[in-house]
Amino acid sequence: MSGEVVRLEHDGPLAVLTFDAPPLNLFDDAVFSGFRDAIATVAADPPRGLLIRAEGKVVSGGVDVGKVFDGMTAARGRALWDELLATIHVLEDLPLPTVFAAHGLCLTAAFEIALACDLLLAAPRARFGLVEIVVGLTPSMGGPQRLAERAGPARAKELIYSGELFDAPTLERWNVVNRVLDGEDFDAQARAFAARIAAGPTRAHAATKAIVAEQTERGVRAADAIVGEVSGALFDTEDLRNAVRSFLTDGPGQATYEGR
Structure with missing residues (x-):
């Protein structure tokens, strides 16, 4: 709906979450x-x-320091980070592909949300930073650990320690951004990319997420141990059965999917 600082809309099989809190999409209580x-x-x-995308010239200028951090106590800080990390976990565990589109400056909370998505698309002009050191803080919505997972611990420390x-x-x-989309209409390109992924075999994408998550958390052999269950179950899905028939009848790449 118009006027909401965070909107959730649907475009066919794709849900689109938009941050729209002008002029800088600062994260305050309403945005969180x-x-x-x-x-x-x-x-x-x-x-x-x-x-996940944003309106305006920037993705986000970060957290509204005056509204969120001024007067914050340690107890309230722990509660806030626990609440936000719980939401990050829900985002990561969604059984579907998640894509973050960064068209411009993307700082702190917004960057941490981006790191929790499966794929991060960026315009060439986009810039990223975890700059919490300016207020004597470390990124606390999962940024350090997820950045280290993508780029390695030394790069994560460099980015955060420097505040650059x-x-x-x-x-x-550094393997943090998946793709830089170098075109005239970044938003249209990002939406088209996300829509194409969303139109794919949703249950198979969920299986991929489960296998990769298991490898990340417990190693390759642990991921091997769940393949039979999560991949085998796909043979009972309509999408796989229809895609196999399409492959045999029409050749590869002609199947359409319903997410079932």
């Missing part, structure tokens, strides 16, 4: 609350894909 509610809504009735901004091509080289 809207984000939590939107992710809970997606989890309660999963679409086939999720795109890093451009999209650099972070693509």
